[in-house]
Amino acid sequence: MDTEIELKYLVLGDDIPAVITNLLNQLKYPFSCKTKTLANCYYDTPDLALRKADIGLRIRQNNKGEIEQTIKTSGITVGGLHQRPEYNISLGSANVNLALFPNDIWPPTLDVESVQEQITALFDTNFKRMTWLVTMPDNSQIELAFDQGEICSSQSRELINEIELELISGDASSIFILAHSLTSVIAMRPGTLSKAARGYGLVFGRTESHISSASTVLAFEPSMTILESFKAGFSECLSQLQQLVSQFVAEPNLHLLKEISDSLALARHGLWLYKDYLPSDKADSIRIQIKVVLAELAWVETARQIRELTTKKGNYRKKIEYSKSLLAELKNEKHQLIDFEQMIKLLHGEAFNLLQLSMLEFILNEPESEEHKTELLDLAPSWLSLNLDTLNKAIHRDKPLTAAEYIDNHHLIIRSLLTGSWFGGLYDIEQRMDFRGPWLDIHLGIDELETLTLLKGHLQGSSEEIPQKLISWLDDKVENLLCALEHCKAAALNLQPYWLK
Missing domain, CATH: 1.20.120 (Four Helix Bundle (Hemerythrin (Met), subunit A))
Known part of the structure; x- marks a missing residue:
């Protein structure tokens, strides 16, 4: 078994191999270079038993006719850095044989014999790979690979245009040093999905969760x-x-x-x-x-x-x-x-x-x-209380605020909400949302107030005569919004903090 430590990047631009070679020469990093063509077929059962167990299975053939089957089991992916256990077995023909892998790599709940009986091809990844085996100043060795090709299913295709940096030997920090250098000459971004994950997405549809800063x-x-x-x-x-x-x-x-x-x-x-x-x-x-x-x-x-x-x-x-x-x-x-x-x-x-x-x-x-x-729960309440205390001092309970005062204090509300985003998950979700709701309403209300203030600025700077209907509507809109914000403020300030219950 090997454990891959890789950084993956999706890249833009042309003539990437020449750019990489020129960079390595400029840095005076010794390297050897080779090119090969790889054809990969990924397999699973119709009910995706391997995928559900976070296992990837492929058979790879290179341009020399060598055939290898590979299992990648669950690992860690953080910020484009991939660490996954990998098992490779040489084959005489391009037929899946799960019995050749060690028994202890399989999850106890997986029926390997049943998987073998049901196994079927799902998609292919075919690409040309150019690799540079780079020796870093500390003698660490990194394989830098540029892959260019496509992921293919029966329904559609997706281009492959990516760089992988894999630690072969030495200190893992050397990967970051080389990645730093690459960012100066190549337009790229971290690739958080493997080719296999992209292939599954191509076949079955990719549904990424909606991210909302408010929630x-x-x-x-x-x-x-x-x-x-x-x-x-x-x-x-x-x-x-x-x-x-x-x-x-x-x-x-x-x-x-x-x-x-x-x-x-x-x-x-x-x-x-x-x-x-x-x-x-x-x-x-x-x-x-x-x-x-x-x-x-x-x-x-x-x-x-x-x-x-x-x-x-x-x-x-x-x-x-x-x-x-x-x-x-x-x-x-x-x-x-x-x-x-x-x-x-x-x-x-x-x-x-x-x-x-x-x-x-x-x-x-x-x-x-x-x-x-120190345990987190010993300090989280003090951080939450500190932000709320600062907010309470700025937003007076009994004094109505003007539009300008709400806008001036917006950053304090955002800061308090961000603190809740960091530590709110430690507490009861219903109590947290009940407390957070009025503050989120105030935050959104000030967003709208800032939009109206922008409009007012354009009206005041306009060279034409502005229709009275528009001026009256804007004044009424601001007044109504301030009234709503005052109601939200009263509700927010009367709630007991969820972290003190």
């Missing part, structure tokens, strides 16, 4: 220590981020960009919450990297607000049509803001890749000291 609650166990919970939460943030990027690349839209921004904000908030328990130099470096990427996404919220104002199905479109020039101005501004092609470049670019590598290295490498072995 995100990180999965923690009460028995976790401080550092265990940070690593679990930060890992979930990274996985969520990469899933959202994958969805955006497949179908670019403003909603997904906003969720990407919110996912980054959740990760950054974790660095702030745990700052007393993390190495400040590493945490500060990642926080700065997140800040840089968030700055590139800063336009998204304004574009979303303008879309809400101008879309034909939006709440405000009919009112804004009182002023044709205003509608045209807003549409023009939205057009100037939105550049999805530039966002694709950002999400495949060096800065974003280095951020994800930094997050992954932080998750994998940070050791736990004795002073950090």
Whole structure:
């Protein structure tokens, strides 16, 4: 048995082999290079018994006629890093023979003889592989592979254009060093799905869960220590981020960009919450990297607000049509803001890749000291209370707030909600949602208030005479929204915190 330690990337661009070879020569890393053609067929039973057991089975043939059957059992995938036990058996013919594998690799609940009787071919992955066996400065050896081809089923096809970095020998940190260098010359993004997973998706349909920042609650166990919970939460943030990027690349839209921004904000908030328990130099470096990427996404919220104002199905479109020039101005501004092609470049670019590598290295490498072995439940209530106390001081119970005051305090509400996203999963879900509901309503209400404030700014800066109907409607809308926010505020401030019950 071998345990693969791999980083996988999906790549954009042409002439990738030449780019890789030139980079290795510039870095003066010794390497040998070879090319082969691989034909792979993946198998399972009609009821997907292997897939349900998190097992992958393939038969591979190369251009020399050599045949090998492989089993990959359940492993770990974090941020594009794949670690899975792998078993390889040479064959004389391209026929599955499960009896050749060791008996102890199978889950006790799996009937191997029944699987053998029912086994059938599902899909193929056929590609040309160019590999560089690279010797790193510390003498670690890494196999860098570029695969180009396609996944084929009877119904459809999907292109393969990816890089894999596999540790052959030495220190696993050498993979990250080489990956850092690759990000400077190749447009790429972490591949969180294996070829097998993509093939299953091609045959049976791929259904990725909808991610909503408003409902995100990180999965923690009460028995976790401080550092265990940070690593679990930060890992979930990274996985969520990469899933959202994958969805955006497949179908670019403003909603997904906003969720990407919110996912980054959740990760950054974790660095702030745990700052007393993390190495400040590493945490500060990642926080700065997140800040840089968030700055590139800063336009998204304004574009979303303008879309809400101008879309034909939006709440405000009919009112804004009182002023044709205003509608045209807003549409023009939205057009100037939105550049999805530039966002694709950002999400495949060096800065974003280095951020994800930094997050992954932080998750994998940070050791736990004795002073950090305090249980999470001993500290989570104090973190939740601290954020709520800050919020209570800013949002007075008995004093109505103006639109400007609500907007000025929006960041405090977001911060409190993010803290709840980190630690709320430790508590009863119904009590948590009852408490969180009014605060989420306030958050959404301020979002709408910011949209109306944007519209007001455009009205005040307009050179044409604005119809009185539009001005009166806007004033009424703001007044009604403030009234609703005050009701939500009263309800929120009267609720007992779920973590103190």
